[in-house]
Amino acid sequence: MFSALDVDIQPGFGVGMFEIGASLWTVLDAVRRMQHxxxxxxxxxxxxxxxxTPIIVHLRPHVDLLFSGKHQRLHTICIRKLRDPNPPVILRYKESVLSSSDEVLRRIGVSRIFGPTYPGDDLRYPGLWFSFDEDGIGEGRKGAHPEDKMQEVKRVFVSQKDLGKEGDALGEVSECPIMDGDIALAILKVRDGITLHFHPSTSNAAHIRIGQTTAQDLNILLGPPLRVHYKEDDRMKIHSSNPDSTRPETSYFYNFFQHGLDFLISGKDHVVRKIILHSNVPGTPLFQRYKRCNWELEGNPEDDEDDSPPRKRFYDRFETISHFLSPRQPPPSMLLDRTDDEDDITLPSSTTRLHGYDGIILEVSEASHVVSVTLF
Known part of the structure; x- marks a missing residue:
């Protein structure tokens, strides 16, 4: 028997531990640690x-979390099955208990606590609304009786206050304080490095360059990595034309799972040798190991006065990005199965392909999504 779900509702901001604007990676990581x-x-x-794709996380039986498609940010929280006792759910607002095993939330109760609102099938307030249907959004449904004060509330929704009645339920989340310090955009330049733009939008950008930026610089710009990995995967060295590359080396990785970034750092001079950015595409082997890094690959400007160089983005198909990198036929690819070392993981599509170009490697899923990018 699991304990009751006891949460406080904050219109426009969140429910209990779930805060609007939080990343999918952060929320699932927290949920994984709370299996009880x-x-x-x-x-x-x-x-x-x-x-x-927008992503829905069902925490059965009471919580549904909707995440936006591009930035994978928590957009809408739904609390449902308010009368399901396995386990019971208690909803609070400030000092009041809205719903519990002993307290049925009804239309008249909502009106008494939150006051009047615009007419409609649901009771809608800024950042909060109450539905009297068990399932579905409720638009265009039949059988609702707004005049029935004893209607039982079946679901409670929380979203940003600026979403509005006609807001896009599948749109992106506006910038909010929980995003502060996160990477908003990473701009890639082949044979150079990346430029990172942070939340809030008034923050200064950070430039990380291959062969120049040091491990100490990374600690200053991004804070300490979540993991330092000293064992380099040497299996790709057999394909190198550089005879020195087969010699043992003490390089190490800085893994910033919270930013969707990895850096390979030289053990000799401690400068960045490679940068890996992760797209966190659902259904792929690396899903949820890294937060999505919203990256854009920038090409060369057409002339000296061009202040908007062409770009390709993480969600563009591989064929489009490949042609952007090289108009010729895509280079031969290598097959990679990331589940080879994981006996307890089975996926419908566990293999990806590595496509190498001058200064950049694309890891591509069977559905032609670029799941990671490596700059070297």
Whole structure:
């Protein structure tokens, strides 16, 4: 028997531990550590558009979390099955208990606590609304009786206050304080490095260059990595034309899972040798190991006065990005199965392909999504 789900509702900001604007990676990482509270977790998405699909996380039986498609930020929280006692759910607002095993939340109760609002099938307030249907959004449904004060509330929704009545339920989340310090955009330049733009938008950009930026610089710019990995995977060295590359080396990785970034750092001079950016595409072997890094690959400007060089983005298909890098036929690819060393992981599509170009490697899923980019 699991303990009751006891949460406080904050219109426009969140419910309990779930805060609007939090990243998918952060929320799932927290839920994974709380299996006693959330023993059943389902992640649903559109497999035909997995790079940009909105994602719904079901924490059965009471919580549904909707994440935006591009930035994978918590957009809407739904609390449902308010009368399901396995386990019971208690909803609070400030000092009041809205719903519990002993307290049925009804239309008249909502009006008494939150006051009047605009007419409609649901009771809608800034950043908060109450639905009297068990399932579905409720638009255009039949059988609602707004005049029935004893209607029982079946679901409670929380979203940003500026979403508005006609807001896009599948849109992106506006910048909010929980995003501060996170990477908003990473601009890639082949044979150079990356430029990182942070939340809030008034923050200064950070430039990380291959062969110049040091490990100490990374600690200053990004804080300490979540992991330092000293064992380099040497299996690719057999393909190198550089005879020195087969010699043992003490290089190490800085893993910033919280930013969707890895850096390979030379053990000799401690400068960045490679940069790896992760797209966190659902259904792929690396999903949820890294937060999504919203990257854009920048090309050369057409002339000296061109202040908007062409770019390709993480959600563009591999064929489009490949042609952007090289108009010729794509180079031969190598097959990679990241589940070879994981006996307990089975995926419908566990293999990816590595496509190498001058200064950049694309890891591509069977659905032609670029799941990671390596600059060297």
């Amino acid at each position: 509270a959330f023993p059943q977790v389902d992640v649903k998405y559109d497999p035909d558009a997995s790079a940009m």
